[in-house]
Amino acid sequence: MLTKRKLILLLSPFCLFMLFFFFSALAKSLVTSFGYYPLMGMEKLSLHYYTDALNNKVFLRIFFRTFIFALFSAVLACFFGTALSFLFKKNDNPFTKPFFKLAQLPVMLPHIFIVLALLQLLSQTGLVSSLLTKIGIIHSYNSFPLLLNDQWQIGIILTYLWKEIPFVIVSLILVLRQMDNRYRIVSENLGATKWQTFWKVSLPLLMPAIVNAFIINFSFNFGAYEVPYLLGNQTKELLPVYIYDLYVQGDYTQLPMIMSLNLILSVFSIAFAGLVIWLSKHLPGGHTGGI
Amino acid sequence: MYHLDNISQKKGNTQILNGINLKIDEDSIFAILGPSGSGKTTLLNILAGIDRPTGGKFLNEDGQVERGIMVFQDYRLFPHMTVFQNITFGLKVKKTKGSDIKQRAKDITETMGISELINRYPDELSGGQQQRVALARALILNPKLLLMDEPFSSLDEALRIEMLDFVKELQRKFQLTIIFVTHYKTEAYMLSNKVAILINGQIMQVDAPKKLESNPQNFSVAKFLGQANFIEGSLTNDDFVSPIYSGKVNVVTEEGKLYLPFSGQLQLDQTDYPAFKGKIVEKKWMGSNSERVSIEIDKNVIYCDLASESVDENKEYQFYFSKLPVVF
Numbered sequence: 001m002l003t004k005r006k007l008i009l010l011l012s013p014f015c016l017f018m019l020f021f022f023f024s025a026l027a028k029s030l031v032t033s034f035g036y037y038p039l040m041g042m043e044k045l046s047l048h049y050y051t052d053a054l055n056n057k058v059f060l061r062i063f064f065r066t067f068i069f070a071l072f073s074a075v076l077a078c079f080f081g082t083a084l085s086f087l088f089k090k091n092d093n094p095f096t097k098p099f100f101k102l103a104q105l106p107v108m109l110p111h112i113f114i115v116l117a118l119l120q121l122l123s124q125t126g127l128v129s130s131l132l133t134k135i136g137i138i139h140s141y142n143s144f145p146l147l148l149n150d151q152w153q154i155g156i157i158l159t160y161l162w163k164e165i166p167f168v169i170v171s172l173i174l175v176l177r178q179m180d181n182r183y184r185i186v187s188e189n190l191g192a193t194k195w196q197t198f199w200k201v202s203l204p205l206l207m208p209a210i211v212n213a214f215i216i217n218f219s220f221n222f223g224a225y226e227v228p229y230l231l232g233n234q235t236k237e238l239l240p241v242y243i244y245d246l247y248v249q250g251d252y253t254q255l256p257m258i259m260s261l262n263l264i265l266s267v268f269s270i271a272f273a274g275l276v277i278w279l280s281k282h283l284p285g286g287h288t289g290g291i
Numbered sequence: 292m293y294h295l296d297n298i299s300q301k302k303g304n305t306q307i308l309n310g311i312n313l314k315i316d317e318d319s320i321f322a323i324l325g326p327s328g329s330g331k332t333t334l335l336n337i338l339a340g341i342d343r344p345t346g347g348k349f350l351n352e353d354g355q356v357e358r359g360i361m362v363f364q365d366y367r368l369f370p371h372m373t374v375f376q377n378i379t380f381g382l383k384v385k386k387t388k389g390s391d392i393k394q395r396a397k398d399i400t401e402t403m404g405i406s407e408l409i410n411r412y413p414d415e416l417s418g419g420q421q422q423r424v425a426l427a428r429a430l431i432l433n434p435k436l437l438l439m440d441e442p443f444s445s446l447d448e449a450l451r452i453e454m455l456d457f458v459k460e461l462q463r464k465f466q467l468t469i470i471f472v473t474h475y476k477t478e479a480y481m482l483s484n485k486v487a488i489l490i491n492g493q494i495m496q497v498d499a500p501k502k503l504e505s506n507p508q509n510f511s512v513a514k515f516l517g518q519a520n521f522i523e524g525s526l527t528n529d530d531f532v533s534p535i536y537s538g539k540v541n542v543v544t545e546e547g548k549l550y551l552p553f554s555g556q557l558q559l560d561q562t563d564y565p566a567f568k569g570k571i572v573e574k575k576w577m578g579s580n581s582e583r584v585s586i587e588i589d590k591n592v593i594y595c596d597l598a599s600e601s602v603d604e605n606k607e608y609q610f611y612f613s614k615l616p617v618v619f
Contacts, residue, residue: 185341186367189360190381190432200384204371285371287412 033259040252049260059242059261066239067268069153070221073160078214080161081168082206086198088169089176100173106166114162115230118155122147148231153238155231160221168213175209176202204285211280215273222269239265292316293357293436293468298347300333300492307333308344309492315470317352317435320462322479323472325489326515331472334489335361335438338470351435359436359470364444366425368413374400374424375409381432395431402464403427419450426458430465439471443478455481476500476516488512505555509543510619513550520593522549524618531618535588536567540618550617553583554596557610564612569593571602586610 035046053059084103088096106114121127129144138144148155183205187197225240232238237245243261246254280286293315300308308330315321325331336342338349340358351357360381368377375396382392400406403423413421422442429437442458443451459482462469472489473479479486480500487497496508507513514521524533526547531540533549540549551557557566569586577583581596586608595610602608 182367183369186361186363186369187380187384189339189341189358190384190428192380192384196384200380201369205369207371287371 029259029263032256033263035256037252037256040255042253042256049257050264052257053260053264062237062239062242063264063268065236066222069156069238070218073157073164073221074214074217076157077161077164077217078168078210081165081213082172082203082210084165085169085172085176085206086202089173100169103166103169103173106163107170109163111159111163111224111227114159115227118148118159118231122155122158149233151233151236153228153232153236156227156238159227159231160217164217164220167217168210171213172206172209175206179205200284204283207280207283207285211276215276218276219269219273222272223265292352293470294348294350295338296348296350298334298337298344298349300330300337300342301345307492308337311347311489311492311494313487313494313497315468316485317468318462318466319485320459320469320471320483322483322486323470323489324474324476324479324486325472326474329489330492331474331489332364332440335440335470335472338436339438357436359438360429360432360434361438361440362422362425362429362442364441366413366421368416368421368424368428370413372412373409374405374411374413374416377413377424378409378427378431380428399427399431402461403430418445418447419454422446422454426461430461430467433465435468437467437469439469441473442471444473444475451478452481458482488515490515504552507550510546510548510550513552513619518554519550519552520595521619522551522591522593523547524549526618531616534591535593536616538565539615541615542618544619546619548619550619551593551595553594554581556613556616557595557597558613559597559601559608559610562611562613564615566610566612566616568607568609570607571604574602574604 033049035042035044035049037043088099088103090096119126123129124141124144124146129138129141132138132144133141147158179202183201184197187201188194192200223240225244228238228241229244232241239261243258243265246258246261293313295311295313295315298308298311299306311334323331323334333342337344338359339361340356341361349356368374369380372380378399379392379396382395387395396409397406400409403426405420405423405427408416408420408424413424416424422445439458443454446454455478458469461467471479471482476486484499485497486500486503488495488503490511495512496503498506503512504516504518507516513519522533522535524531524535524537524547526532526540526542526545529539529542531537531547531549536549567588569588571584572587572592573585575583577596580599582599583594583596584602585592585594
């Protein structure tokens with residue numbers, strides 16, 4: 001058995017790493033966001049960067065847009081991921097086995113891979129557009145609908161779904177396989193139809209795993225920068241791009257304001273995850289007894 | 292009466308059940324006893340309508356297919372539902388009226404002694420409580436046929452005996468037909484007067500417990516029931532020769548093994564069937580009325596249950612068979 005001293009020694013590298021690289025950065029951001037930035041002669045602590053941000057209509061609009069977008073993408077990924085998991089949960093089927101292996105692939109590939117693939121495929125001068133022009137379905141490249149850098153963020157949503165649906169599938173199939181048919185058999189023996197069994201037994205038992213996958217997807221969508229930067233629309237900016245754009249402008253007097261936005265984004269993301277977990281505890285399946 | 296009519300089950304190339312024929316009286320407890328892997332659970336799944344047999348039928352008295360409600364070995368209470376939600380699940384999916392559900396839940400929880408637990412979740416219950424909830428969840432549906440898969444295997448000894456009595460009481464109260472499978476023979480004997488022995492997917496014998504022990508029909512049954520000495524020897528017609536006993540035997544099958552159950556076959560009182568002379572080398576306490584003695588005969592040791600204090604250690608005694616011994 002591990003002694004207390006051994007445990008502290010074993011955990012110390014991780015703790016030191018967290019202390020220096022995470023908490024020190026967090027503390028620095030926090031202090032800066034309160035207006036303390038001696039490098040620029042700013043030494044008075046204040047909350048006004050936060051109050052300014054929360055009264056800034058542009059910021060609030062972008063914030064709300066980012067929230068709705070992140071929520072929509074995460075819900076969509078969970079919906080399709082859950083549906084596909086139920087369809088492909090059997091591991092002894094000759095079709096579902098390779099499907100599961102294939103589904104694991106996008107989880108491992110980086111976002112930039114699909115961004116470039118989408119640019120090649122779906123941009124107005126891309127492969128699909130050229131093909132449709134060649135076979136005469138559309139007259140010219142310009143008639144091809146704008147799917148990337150568009151106002152509805154279709155390109156970003158497609159990229160996220162491409163990576164997140166497989167992530168949901170991988171997370172849920174393992175739980176579904178662990179559950180195997182144990183509870184389905186009981187439910188049907190007690191007289192439930194397949195549909196009732198799905199709604200009252202299988203789905204609630206899977207709910208904690210779905211909620212987990214949703215939180216991870218949402219947090220990523222809400223805070224991700226590179227995909228919205230490459231595939232987003234400049235007139236419909238998303239929050240991480242907005243904050244980064246402000247940062248790279250190089251005006252150091254703006255740094256406290258940028259840090260306050262950054263922290264609002266982070267705190268909201270954590271608070272929203274907490275809210276979802278709290279809500280999920282009150283849904284059917286909130287108490288699973290460790291299943 | 293329920294009829295199991297030539298039920299067979301094959302999965303891939305494996306024959307799990309092979310032509311099971313049984314008649315089971317209504318309003319009774321029927322035990323199916325067999326070793327692990329003998330096909331017990333498969334058979335029960337067929338009776339519960341969970342699996343479909345590859346051959347044969349399971350019919351009730353009216354010639355209708357009937358599905359039993361199953362109580363599983365691991366109880367399988369829905370972990371995300373409270374005790375109340377678990378118990379009323381079967382009624383809810385049948386769209387029973389809310390007031391009826393409440394009344395029936397109240398009645399069954401009182402009968403099962405679990406009224407205090409209705410708001411708890413399964414992981415907050417002990418093994419015994421979980422079993423009562425699993426029984427309540429089945430019995431609230433007023434089934435005619437209740438199926439139980441190894442129902443007491445996860446309970447400790449004291450609770451097992453308490454639950455055995457409780458299930459007997461429930462059977463009488465609800466006039467149920469209970470079919471249960473187990474690999475513990477004491478469990479089967481305590482709960483049922485009629486026990487079927489299932490080995491390798493085949494029913495080997497259906498009898499009362501006493502008859503099973505005294506007259507196993509073949510070597511597989513005798514071996515499974517255990518608690519017996521099997522003595523190797525040679526057989527010529529009905530003459531058996533071995534270092535322990537040589538003489539007339541009743542030949543059932545010709546595997547050449549003399550079957551001497553620990554209890555009921557050997558005794559000290561004289562009969563027409565003298566067995567052997569042997570020295571008592573050890574005695575083990577088997578309860579207030581009997582002890583298991585180790586008898587040495589010509590350097591071979593066999594075991595036998597005798598009345599307490601009827602023999603002394605390190606003394607030699609003449610033993611007799613109560614009836615002509617059987618050779619399988």
